[in-house]
Amino acid sequence: MTELHSTNVEPASWSWGAMPEQNRHARGHEFYPPFADLATIPELYATDGQAVEEKTLHIHYFTGNSDWYIAEVDQSTGLAFGWARVNYPDGEWGYIHLVELEELYLKPAAQPGFLALPIMVERDIHFTPTRAADIPAIAS
Template sequence: MRLFEDNIHIEIPGRSTPSARSPEAEPSLDGKVNSVSRREAVEAFLRLRLFMPERQKRIVATCMNGEERQYFFDKMVEIAATVEGMPVTYQQDGNGDETIAHLHYFLGDCHWYITEKDREGEVEQAFGYAILHGDLINAEYGYIPITELVDTGVGAELDFHFKPTPMAQIKQALEDRYG
């Protein structure tokens, strides 16, 4: 299965065609050469497999073979590095709203901000802040079972655009959004 079945060839003046570029060293939008290889990306993807629902994994795997593969190579390595560098449970204890959320999951109007992973290298559960159905009044910190979060029905998706952020900023943005 391919994401783009139309096979339309578009040539941009001044740029080489995709077939002329090496997937190992494609220029990014800022003109720099990306250094993440397919091998590094696949290794990162495999380390992240327990952090994504099945549907999201299938889409990412397809995209890693498509035109935008370098973006997905870079993104898998970036997210894997974030997960590997996350503090374990209790390391941010007492930080209050200065606690850093490292991952964000969403499903409709439900959001989970992961601040700590359970143990080094494991994902059975994590600690974070959960907002269900946009209800900020009942939002709370607690243990979040990552495996259940991504394995239930449609599964909550891992937000690829989220950057580690202090909870104070997240809560302010949520307050601005929901009132």
């Protein structure tokens, strides 16, 4: 079931919906930052020509050994551009669809004697906008 959260909903804005969050209860926090923060992220292609190490990364998402850092967002679709490392030691720059990232939810098979936790992507709620060159995983 999709939930709408009034802290993120502004009337007549953001055509990719009212920022539905399908896994809000399991996650325990909002996946999307407040609209005021989203509005400060450059539109897609707005930082073309800027060296990648100089791009500002505005949001950090993570799960297990995976990280996604967001530099640009298309505010009409939720498509983002940034740096990602998905279960691999190295990462790369590319496109990320935020709605699909939020929807990722894998429930592991229950095994007797083991705590089975779901796998889902979470937002680093303590992350502040940071230059790519200043993030060790990207700079190395």
